[in-house]
Amino acid sequence: MSTLGELRAAGATYKPVRVELRDNLLAKLRAGEDPWPGLHGLENTVIPQVERAILAGHDIVLLGERGQGKTRLLRTLPLLLDEWTPVLEDSELREHPLHPITDAAKRRIEADGDATPITWLHRSERYSEKLATPDTSVADLIGDVDPMRVAEGRRLGDPETIHYGLIPRSNRGIVAINELPDLAERIQVAMLNVMEEADIQIRGYMLRLPLDVLVVASANPEDYTNRGRIITPLKDRFGAEVRTHYPLELDAEIAVIRQEADLVAQVPDVIMEILARFTRALRESDAVNQRAGVSARFAIAGAETVAAAAQRRAAVRGEDEAVARLVDLEAAVDVLGGKVEFEHGEEGREWEILEYLLRNAVAEAVRGRIRGLDFGPLIEALDGNTFITTGEQVTAREFLEGLPSLSSSLYDDLSNAFDASSDGERAAAIELGVEALYLTRKISKDSGEGETIYG
Incomplete structure (x- = not known):
């Protein structure tokens, strides 16, 4: 299928990322499959907590000392996504053809109708990972005004002048932030609206974009005092806080x-x-x-x-x-x-x-x-x-x-x-x-x- 019309004719429906993860996890559990290959020693402690968080549709932060498999666990999450998913061709935010979120995409579908071209995205491309460093900026995670687009003649108030950051570009997927406390507190503040209200605020812009993204993160407990901390409002946005550990056996x-x-x-x-x-x-x-x-x-x-x-x-x-x-x-x-x-x-x-x-x-x-x-x-x-x-x-x-x-x-x-x-x-x-x-x-x-x- 290469057009919106063919997708509709096939009876396709739009399914949010959290529903997709939930359905695929339940299918694996009912079939007796291991949803977490390569993870040892966490079967009776950490894994059940993560599975409950996924079923509840929660954003997740993993807390644990170094070398406890936090990153490996996060990188296993994409295996619970559908293998292929349709996206609008050339969509900057990888929008679903049946659920466009930007005005540009909506205008394009209105103009081209069923002939609107679509492409297919593999689940491996729907996982983004960012190592938090003190020099990470709001532009890196959320976005900023692109001066080149302004120079092309667009009005400064035009939403299309915005160059989106990692989290909006991870729409329809999972974004993982390793060592979250290393993010400067002002950068953590910028994540609040994205995670809860689905707003993107950039230099006075406020776009109501219902982003479809699951945010997961990892942190070392000692980071709260040694290098930084997760600010309280951001901790509150994560529905599940899971403590990891070294293998018990x-x-x-x-x-x-x-x-x-x-x-x-x-x-x-x-x-x-x-x-x-x-x-x-x-x-x-x-x-x-x-x-x-x-x-x-x-x-x-x-x-x-x-x-x-x-x-x-x-x-x-x-x-x-x-x-x-x-x-x-x-x-x-x-x-x-x-x-x-x-x-x-x-x-x-x-x-x-x-x-x-x-x-x-x-x-x-x-x-x-x-x-x-x-x-x-x-x-x-x-x-x-x-x-x-x-x-x-x-x-x-x-x-x-x-x-x-x-x-x-x-x-x-x-x-x-x-x-x-x-x-x-x-x-x-x-x-x-x-x-x-x-x-x-x-x-x-x-x-x-x-x-x-x-x-």
Whole structure:
């Protein structure tokens, strides 16, 4: 269909954005589909609140610390829009052919009738996102007088001299504003009428444009005091204020890391679990500034760094397969420390805290897997003259060949406990078993200059 007449003949009707979102959400829920793909750990807390807000037709503001999936949640909203929607061709505000809102569009339809041309807009084009910054202006969000249009001969009082901003141009769609408190208060004031009364006031103009737009926003709770605040009248305009959180369950934390990390090498499940446990321990530590939070990006960056370390070793030492091991995880902590904000008074103890929490994470992840295994033969083999050497430049084959010979099947048992099959996976599993002996003070460990010796 390419004309208004064809659209009418097909029986099309105009449906506001909020009704469109509501109908599509209800359809997915009734069909048992997941309306929020890729969101883990929020199913029983945040998601139901967001769904109730959509069904109620409310504008939404998400409050939560960094790295809690606020932006990802906002970017999932367009999936609830119709895949395609008709718009008037060349309409600056993407007006629906059956519901024009500007005088220019109404005159055009009156003149051309059923021959008025239309185009189709994909739902991906109906989502606009703006990162709020202190230099954002009213013109950016709402609009301003365009001097070029005035110079063309239009009267200064002509509404067509206005160049519309992001919110009016998001008509028939969703506009998301990230870090809303960073907007200057006078800019927030300019949003009030757009959200409630559908007025656009620009330099003395007042246009009654019934904009069809859903406004959503995100903010960090500490921003109310550190960088800015959401003014009370604007908070009142948002029908729903939803608090987000980090994943409550370990499995959800691991799922987020697996989903978001771009890995260049194989990272075994146990290494992922250690990273997840390490991240969660940082969030619970009194030494870490919990107002700033420990972002999910910390664990994601950790997984990517661990994989990169494994790939680098494989490239330098000629390994056929790059598999991450514990030594790579320890090296990754060196570059991750800067992503954590510590409390005042912890100066000088940052690396000590990180290493302590990492050791605990390793112990928790390994404990259940090696329970019942007999490490006695290995402890006896490390008699003071025999050592196990590993390090970030020690290949999996070199590590395995350097292990002391045992009369028991301990090495195979460790491999089975960690579902290891290849040399890289076996080396990672046995290395973790040896580290567990050190953590339980059965053997000693000496680390330095990229090399670790157990004995």
